[in-house]
Structures are given as C-alpha cells and as structure tokens.
Amino acid sequence: MVSEELNCIKKELERNLPVTFYDLGKLIRSKVTLLLLKSLEIEINKDILTVLTGTELIHNASLMHDDIIDKNGIRRNSQTIYKKEGSTPSLLYGNIALINAINMLLTLNSTDIISIFNSTVVDMCKGELLQYQQQGKMPTLEEYLLKTELKTARLFTAPIRAISTLTQLPENVFNVIKNYGIAFQIKNDITNILTTNSDYIQGIYTAPIIYENNPDKINIGIEKTLSLIDNYKRECLNYLGNISDNKYKRELIGEIECLNRLERDTTNTEKSTLR
Numbered sequence: 063m064v065s066e067e068l069n070c071i072k073k074e075l076e077r078n079l080p081v082t083f084y085d086l087g088k089l090i091r092s093k094v095t096l097l098l099l100k101s102l103e104i105e106i107n108k109d110i111l112t113v114l115t116g117t118e119l120i121h122n123a124s125l126m127h128d129d130i131i132d133k134n135g136i137r138r139n140s141q142t143i144y145k146k147e148g149s150t151p152s153l154l155y156g157n158i159a160l161i162n163a164i165n166m167l168l169t170l171n172s173t174d175i176i177s178i179f180n181s182t183v184v185d186m187c188k189g190e191l192l193q194y195q196q197q198g199k200m201p202t203l204e205e206y207l208l209k210t211e212l213k214t215a216r217l218f219t220a221p222i223r224a225i226s227t228l229t230q231l232p233e234n235v236f237n238v239i240k241n242y243g244i245a246f247q248i249k250n251d252i253t254n255i256l257t258t259n260s261d262y263i264q265g266i267y268t269a270p271i272i273y274e275n276n277p278d279k280i281n282i283g284i285e286k287t288l289s290l291i292d293n294y295k296r297e298c299l300n301y302l303g304n305i306s307d308n309k310y311k312r313e314l315i316g317e318i319e320c321l322n323r324l325e326r327d328t329t330n331t332e333k334s335t336l337r
Contacts, residue, residue, distance in 0.1 A: 126156035189213025218243030
C-alpha cells in the first residue's frame with residue numbers, strides 16, 4: 063500500500079549509496095513511518111520522502127560500520143564490504159553514505175531536522191559503546207533495553223520527529239514508532255540465537271540469555287522474551303486504537319503483529335544453540 067513511495071526512496075537510496083553491498087530489504091523504518099502517516103491521513107510529499115531516504119542512508123552507513131565492529135562477513139545472504147574489501151573500505155563507504163545523508167537533509171533548510179538526526183547518530187554511537195563495554199558481561203534487562211533503544215529505536219523515531227517539524231502530528235505518535243523499534247530489535251536478537259548465534263559467541267548477551275543463561279532452558283528464555291515483545295506490541299496497538307479504521311492502519315497492525323510470529327513458529331523446532 064506504500065510501494066510507490068518505497069520505490070522512490072529505494073531509487074534515491076541506490077543513487078546516494080557509494081556501493082551496493084546487499085539487498086536493501088523492506089526499508090522497514092520508512093515502511094512503518096509511511097503506514098503510520100497515511101493512517102493519520104497525512105499527505106506524503108517530497109520533503110517527507112527526503113527525510114525517509116536520509117534515514118535509510120544513515121541506517122546503511124551504520125551497517126557498514128557495524129560489520130567492521132562485529133567482523134561480520136555475511137549480511138542478508140551476501141558478503142559484506144568488510145568481508146570482500148576489508149575494514150578500511152567499509153569504514154570509508156559508511157562515512158560517505160553518512161555525509162550523503164547529511165547533505166540530503168540539508169536541502170530541507172531546517173536546523174531542527176539536522177539537530178534531530180545529529181543527536182540520533184550520537185545516541186546510536188552511545189548504544190554501540192554500551193554494547194562494547196558490556197561485551198562478555200551479563201547486563202541487566204534495563205541495561206539491555208537502554209542499549210536497544212539507543213542503538214536501534216532512536217533511528218526509528220528520528221524520521222517521525224523530523225516530519226513533525228514539517229507537518230502537525232498528534233500527541234504521543236512517537237511512542238508507536240519507539241515501541242515498534244525496540245520490539246523489532248528484540249525480535250532480531252531472538253532470530254540471531256535461533257540461527258547463527260553470533261551475538262552469544264561474541265559475548266553479547268541479549269534478552270533470552272539474560273532471562274535464562276542455560277542451554278537446557280533457552281526456549282524458556284525465548285518465551286519470556288516473546289512476552290516482553292508483547293508488551294511493546296500492546297503499547298503500539300493501544301495507540302492505534304484511537305485512529306479511525308483504514309487500510310493503512312490495518313497494514314500497520316499486520317506489521318506489528320508479525321513482530322513475534324516467526325519466533326513462536328520456530329522455538330519448538332530449533333535446537334538450542336548455546337551448547
């Protein structure tokens with residue numbers, strides 16, 4: 063239902079990325095923002111698309127940098143730039159993508175928007191630093207959630223905060239995207255445990271491990287984590303209950319409902335990866 067807008071964003075993203083290193087995926091940050099805006103009957107204009115494209119550029123820059131930090135050779139079933147060319151090209155390509163994002167956002171002639179994204183990038187770095195400082199240590203759930211909000215959720219909320227400077231938005235609309243962003247990352251952390259388990263191997267302990275650091279009880283930890291995701295989903299859905307029914311709201315609800323569907327299907331069939 064937002065495919066036309068997403069195609070525009072993808073084309074601009076491809077033009078501004080210094081290198082194509084994997085499938086660009088669903089552009090989930092842009093997708094959920096567009097669905098929320100359209101459910102609120104906000105007209106999508108060029109400025110909004112610029113904000114979203116800038117967001118996706120920042121996200122891709124962070125991935126190129128993350129691949130160096132995590133020594134990640136594969137992303138979305140493709141070799142990373144770090145794997146193919148080394149850390150220096152991956153670092154520089156990420157820097158170029160970040161600068162291209164800033165230049166794009168500067169065309170909006172808004173110091174508020176630049177300030178929002180500058181603070182967001184700082185928060186993302188703080189989240190990465192927290193993860194680095196906690197590596198090999200068992201964080202509390204509160205520490206894990208703070209890192210998750212800084213590293214992931216802040217880039218989900220940045221575009222909606224920026225768009226609020228361009229058009230009037232209802233109060234508390236930011237919380238929908240914030241809660242979605244936190245739940246999205248928690249879901250990715252479960253998926254990591256059920257697949258490569260690279261986080262645990264590197265000493266990065268996420269919610270399922272914080273709940274149950276025991277190979278024989280990891281499914282219990284995953285179930286507790288799914289309940290945690292349900293809390294964030296409920297916050298999103300409660301807010302959407304105040305919006306009149308329309309096709310964009312229904313699709314957004316579908317995206318929210320998917321946040322823990324895959325894990326519920328796989329927890330009973332996957333073997334523990336902590337052994």
